[in-house]
């Protein structure tokens with residue numbers, strides 16, 4: 429917590445969101461440092477007797493949840509999810525559209541979000557922006573074959589494109605075996621249109637723009653946790 433100034437807020441909002449889970453629910457478990465606090469708090473609630481099943485959005489979250497004794501399931505048993513709680517890299521004021529995927533899990537995160545009746549996003553105030561793309565690049569997951577062509581096309585659409593690398597300098601490989609191109613577009617005027625245009629590129633598997641998926645954002649700031657609702 430000490431080397432991340434936002435960590436106390438992430439912890440606070442992760443713990444608040446854990447209270448939304450009720451007995452019998454199927455719950456999508458997000459990825460990232462904020463979601464880790466959620467998973468830890470849910471692990472404690474399981475110790476106290478809460479019964480639910482989790483569908484994790486990454487192998488990291490799966491491991492963490494398993495270690496804490498949280499029951500896990502897949503889409504074969506539960507093709508529909510009651511509630512997903514996940515972090516975000518940027519949240520657009522008003523629309524609650526999101527940029528996600530700086531943690532590398534955007535494909536699974538989007539599949540889980542799409543299967544969910546409700547998506548609650550947990551974030552600290554630094555994530556709230558007037559325009560998506562203000563701080564974060566849009567991560568785009570592409571197949572390894574032909575990634576250079578996908579990158580070229582994204583460049584023609586106005587992005588500065590950086591293939592993501594791991595700490596050793598090799599290409600970062602997602603849970604799905606794909607690559608990520610971090611695409612800096614600057615402030616995005618029309619995120620729904622950009623999402624469609626990116627997804628139209630052959631070789632693109634998914635992109636980190638989440639349009640109309642979050643119903644609610646729990647936002648932690650110095651004054652505590654406040655709730656933002658879409659359109660409000």
Ligand code: A5P
Nearest residue numbers: 460461462515529531532533
């Ligand atoms: C993971 O792929 C992302 O979508 C995360 O939700 C995002 O990076 C948030 O991470 P933090 O909670 O660590 O900021």
